Amino acid sequence: MADAKVFVDRVKQMDGVSGCLLVKEDGALLGRALDDVETYTDLMVFAAGLVEDIMDKVGFSYCRYVSFNRNNNQTFYIFPIDKYLLGIVQQADCSVTNMLEQVYQLIGRVSTDGAKTVS
Amino acid sequence: MIQLIDELKVIPGVIGACIVNSQDGIKATNLPTIFKPERLLAVGKHLLKLYSAGRVSFSDLTDITLNYDESVVIARELEKNTLVFVICDPTFNHNLMTMSLNLLQEEYKLGNFSTEEMPAVASTQPPQVDTSGKLQDLLEEMKGALGKILGPMAGFVFDEVAEEWAEQGAPHFSRIEGLIDLLNHEISEQDKIDSYRQLVAPMLKTFQEG
Numbered sequence: 001m002a003d004a005k006v007f008v009d010r011v012k013q014m015d016g017v018s019g020c021l022l023v024k025e026d027g028a029l030l031g032r033a034l035d036d037v038e039t040y041t042d043l044m045v046f047a048a049g050l051v052e053d054i055m056d057k058v059g060f061s062y063c064r065y066v067s068f069n070r071n072n073n074q075t076f077y078i079f080p081i082d083k084y085l086l087g088i089v090q091q092a093d094c095s096v097t098n099m100l101e102q103v104y105q106l107i108g109r110v111s112t113d114g115a116k117t118v119s
Numbered sequence: 120m121i122q123l124i125d126e127l128k129v130i131p132g133v134i135g136a137c138i139v140n141s142q143d144g145i146k147a148t149n150l151p152t153i154f155k156p157e158r159l160l161a162v163g164k165h166l167l168k169l170y171s172a173g174r175v176s177f178s179d180l181t182d183i184t185l186n187y188d189e190s191v192v193i194a195r196e197l198e199k200n201t202l203v204f205v206i207c208d209p210t211f212n213h214n215l216m217t218m219s220l221n222l223l224q225e226e227y228k229l230g231n232f233s234t235e236e237m238p239a240v241a242s243t244q245p246p247q248v249d250t251s252g253k254l255q256d257l258l259e260e261m262k263g264a265l266g267k268i269l270g271p272m273a274g275f276v277f278d279e280v281a282e283e284w285a286e287q288g289a290p291h292f293s294r295i296e297g298l299i300d301l302l303n304h305e306i307s308e309q310d311k312i313d314s315y316r317q318l319v320a321p322m323l324k325t326f327q328e329g
Contacts, residue, residue: 026308038270043176046272050165051185057158057165058206060187066169067186071179 004030010106011088016099018074019089034089043068044078044085051080065100081107120147123223124203130219132211134190139163141200150206166194166204168275175272182220195220197227254292257326264318265302268311276305292326 004022008031011020019034027045029037051063068076073092078085086107090099124136128149135150137159144160166183173180182195186209193216194204203223205216258281265273284290284298299319303312 039176042270042272043172046172046275047169050169054162054165054185054192055187057161058154058190058192060189062188064186064188067184068173068177069181069184070177071181076177 007031007106007110008033011086011103014099014102014106016091016094016096016102017088018091021087023085023087025083025085030084040076040087043076044087047078048080048085051078064104077103079103079107081110121149123147123226124149124205127205127216127219127223130207130212130215132208133216134206134208136203136205137163138197138201138203139167141167146201154206162192163202163204166192167200167202168279170194170196170202172272172275182217193220195224197224203227253326254290257292257295257322260322261298261302261319264315264322265306267318268306268315277302280305295323 008020008022011017012033019032021032021034021037021040022030023041023044024030025045025048027041029041034040047066051066055061055063063080065080066078070076073090075090075096077088077090079088086103088099088103090096120138124138124147127133127136135148135154137148137150137154138146139160140146141164145156145163148154148156148159150159169183170180173183182193185192185194189209191207191209191211192204193207194202196202203220205220207216258277262274262277262281265277269276280301281290281298284294284301287297288294299316302315306312306315
């Protein structure tokens with residue numbers, strides 16, 4: 001659990017990230033750096049199931065992320081990481097490409113064994 | 120309606136698009152035939168649910184992007200229960216796509232398209248839960264109870280499961296345990312399954328007693 005919090009803190013410090021949270025695929029909260037988490041956790045779990053179904057139906061192999069794009073430009077992203085889901089609220093005015101690159105880089109270095117390890 | 124999405128296909132990286140309505144099924148598509156209508160309809164229905172769920176959290180939601188390894192799917196609501204989704208190569212131009220979807224949405228609202236249907240595709244609409252009277256009331260109560268277990272997304276989950284249940288046989292009280300089994304599968308956690316059983320037990324009893 002402590003490592004999940006470290007992971008969340010690391011994501012929160014990235015340029016372009018306004019807030020973030022990490023949940024297990026069943027919605028259990030592991031770490032957060034934003035308010036009103038329930039709004040996000042329910043959506044994350046629900047979306048993850050549908051996105052996987054769509055993946056199976058069309059024949060895609062892997063979902064990198066789902067984004068909910070908003071008029072206020074604070075896009076909400078869901079990144080499936082093994083049995084976990086990382087949610088990120090983007091800052092309204094930021095380089096999205098740069099933010100996504102940083103997130104990919106971190107996700108690529110994370111081992112999710114037991115949701116404990118952050119390299 | 121097809122001309123609306125044909126204009127999207129001109130954008131570099133766009134494989135094709137599809138307009139889907141929750142009741143009428145597929146209204147138009149120009150995706151390659153490898154994307155079977157049944158699958159497109161299933162994808163469209165999932166996207167409609169995803170969009171509705173997104174709206175619960177974000178009232179100013181514009182569109183949804185699903186970024187897969189091979190392709191990107193972008194969904195935009197055109198009106199309630201109708202959305203367009205576009206399947207693109209990951210290298211597509213996001214800004215150009217957003218602009219094109221804005222224009223498409225405007226044209227759709229203005230009704231600037233012919234309304235010819237796609238009968239073969241529209242006929243693939245899955246059966247709806249066709250119940251009446253008391254059973255419908257019971258299902259509504261059960262849906263409400265599920266909300267206490269699964270939270271705000273319960274309504275979507277219940278509707279989806281009830282639809283699946285109706286596809287498996289006539290929606291009749293004699294098959295209600297089958298519906299509960301399907302819901303239990305979605306709830307997945309045993310303590311929550313038990314709680315849901317406790318919530319619906321009196322409802323089922325009242326129904327049986329007439």
